[in-house]
Amino acid sequence: MKLLKYGSREVRYTVERxxxxxxxxxxxxxxxxxxxxxxxASDEAIEGRxxxxxxxxxxxxxxxxxxxxxxxxxxYVSGESWLYQGRQYRLKVLEAEExxxxxxxxxxIAVETNDKKDRKEVKRLLDAWYRKRAEERLRTRYExxxxxxxxxxIEAPEMRIHKMPKRWGSYTPAGSILLNPELVKxxxxxxDYVILHELCHAKHRNHDRSFYKLLHRVVPDCLRLKYKxxxxxx
Numbered sequence: 001m002k003l004l005k006y007g008s009r010e011v012r013y014t015v016e017r018x019x020x021x022x023x024x025x026x027x028x029x030x031x032x033x034x035x036x037x038x039x040x041a042s043d044e045a046i047e048g049r050x051x052x053x054x055x056x057x058x059x060x061x062x063x064x065x066x067x068x069x070x071x072x073x074x075x076y077v078s079g080e081s082w083l084y085q086g087r088q089y090r091l092k093v094l095e096a097e098e099x100x101x102x103x104x105x106x107x108x109i110a111v112e113t114n115d116k117k118d119r120k121e122v123k124r125l126l127d128a129w130y131r132k133r134a135e136e137r138l139r140t141r142y143e144x145x146x147x148x149x150x151x152x153x154i155e156a157p158e159m160r161i162h163k164m165p166k167r168w169g170s171y172t173p174a175g176s177i178l179l180n181p182e183l184v185k186x187x188x189x190x191x192d193y194v195i196l197h198e199l200c201h202a203k204h205r206n207h208d209r210s211f212y213k214l215l216h217r218v219v220p221d222c223l224r225l226k227y228k229x230x231x232x233x234x
Contacts, residue, residue, distance in 0.1 A: 002015065018039065022038070092108040094110060094112045102129035134183065142156070142179070169183075
């Protein structure tokens with residue numbers, strides 16, 4: 001973790017080196033800053049680039065801080081608000097009559113368990129339910145987007161669902177696509193945006209001019225969807 005100061009504000013950032021030709025700086029909704037740099041980039045060159053972007057970085061962080069407060073830690077009790085496919089649901093924890101299960105009963109996500117005071121078990125059941133839904137939903141949307149992208153001369157690679165702390169999706173150096181299961185909490189249009197974004201990397205690995213030109217052709221309203229997704233509280 002690197003640290004720079006901009007006025008009274010401290011900017012901490014992480015650096016990851018990859019096989020690429022350009023340097024990219026990302027600011028995430030939790031205000032974390034990540035720098036992805038070419039393998040041969042020196043520490044001095046990376047720091048110099050970050051220093052030149054400090055004004056932009058702090059402006060992005062303030063925008064996220066003003067848009068919504070940091071979410072409180074989950075307690076896994078009845079009444080909490082949870083997202084699923086872009087809609088808010090209330091968590092309802094119930095004593096199980098015939099074994100533990102999770103079910104969508106609008107406007108609730110109902111968790112039935114043998115001991116509703118056991119928050120670790122409620123979390124385990126809820127995580128497993130979201131994971132299963134993500135496997136189904138993301139693979140379905142991937143098939144739809146894979147067909148759409150063929151019109152641009154791109155063949156969809158292998159896709160895997162993989163939990164990532166700071167990314168919705170990733171195109172790996174080996175040429176496969178990773179999708180974060182948390183995406184199942186987002187609206188369909190945002191899921192498709194992430195998938196199509198990563199599929200565009202099958203043709204242009206880096207976030208260069210050619211990549212963004214293709215992305216805007218494939219997803220004309222990509223900026224709106226990116227903004228909507230970045231402000232999604234999960």
